[in-house]
Amino acid sequence: MTSTLSLAACRAVLTGLVVMASLPALATELPIPSQAQWADTKKMVKLANGRTLAYVEMGDSEGKPTLLIHGYTDNSRSWSLVAPYLKSRHIFAIDLRGHGKSDAPPCCYAATDLADDASEFLDAVGIAKADVVGHSLGSMTGQLLAAQHPDRVNKLVLVSSTLSVGSGPGTWLWGNISTLKAPIDPDSQFMKDWYSNPNPVDEDYINRERAESAATPMQVWQGVLWGTAVIDLTRVAQLIKSPVMILWGDQDPLFDASHQEKLKSAYPKARFETFVGAGHNMFWEQPAKAGELIETFLDQ
Numbered sequence: 001m002t003s004t005l006s007l008a009a010c011r012a013v014l015t016g017l018v019v020m021a022s023l024p025a026l027a028t029e030l031p032i033p034s035q036a037q038w039a040d041t042k043k044m045v046k047l048a049n050g051r052t053l054a055y056v057e058m059g060d061s062e063g064k065p066t067l068l069i070h071g072y073t074d075n076s077r078s079w080s081l082v083a084p085y086l087k088s089r090h091i092f093a094i095d096l097r098g099h100g101k102s103d104a105p106p107c108c109y110a111a112t113d114l115a116d117d118a119s120e121f122l123d124a125v126g127i128a129k130a131d132v133v134g135h136s137l138g139s140m141t142g143q144l145l146a147a148q149h150p151d152r153v154n155k156l157v158l159v160s161s162t163l164s165v166g167s168g169p170g171t172w173l174w175g176n177i178s179t180l181k182a183p184i185d186p187d188s189q190f191m192k193d194w195y196s197n198p199n200p201v202d203e204d205y206i207n208r209e210r211a212e213s214a215a216t217p218m219q220v221w222q223g224v225l226w227g228t229a230v231i232d233l234t235r236v237a238q239l240i241k242s243p244v245m246i247l248w249g250d251q252d253p254l255f256d257a258s259h260q261e262k263l264k265s266a267y268p269k270a271r272f273e274t275f276v277g278a279g280h281n282m283f284w285e286q287p288a289k290a291g292e293l294i295e296t297f298l299d300q
Contacts, residue, residue: 046124049117053121060090066086066298068093069135074099075209081201104220109226131298132145132242134156140233142156143236158246160255164231184215186210201281244269
């Protein structure tokens, strides 16, 4: 009797294991780090080109892969305010080369280099295809990623974007950044102007972001500046097949309405959303609205 019961019990256990093995993996909720935790939460991954990129992984581990690409001298923290509104997705917020905790080689910092890194990052973390959201420099990187590697990008969101920065000699960007010297005081007038916004932004966030930006190596400041002076995506845009949404604050001092008209012409089917009274960093000023728009568009 005892051996018969033991055999039955064994069969039940084995049956249960087979059933469990056939079930899909349970989703894991990856927490959104606090501002104090953010830098220490970053993971590191080595790319095929030998560079190491830092990134923060958040959201639903079984959600749709979503790559977030920050702007000039920002880092993955740039997405910390909007990330809570995207937590149903599997979020990968990267530090571009030279930014945050990623490698900062002597060169090269054109958007083509950054887009290649982004593609290799997707390879390194095992993502075949992702939705991509880019801000400013990150939006240009996203456009090149979608143009060069159309099979890697599902939908594309461009935040405070342009086709051509036009930042050569005689512009505010060139005049202020070409003469920068290290170390940069995070509380200098330049850095306060660099991170100025027409509407209030979470103080703990902006203070940390500004300090990390000021610590960006000088070759990165200068390398990106030269890259933005020569980039023009007007013709490249026709190679992008992904559905596009564009978010813009009408008080953006860098990419005004004339830049947006060119984007609309390049992407005539794109959804275009204006944040009235908001600036270049409107998704810091109004993270809930930005998050809702991004999530709705990506989920359609």
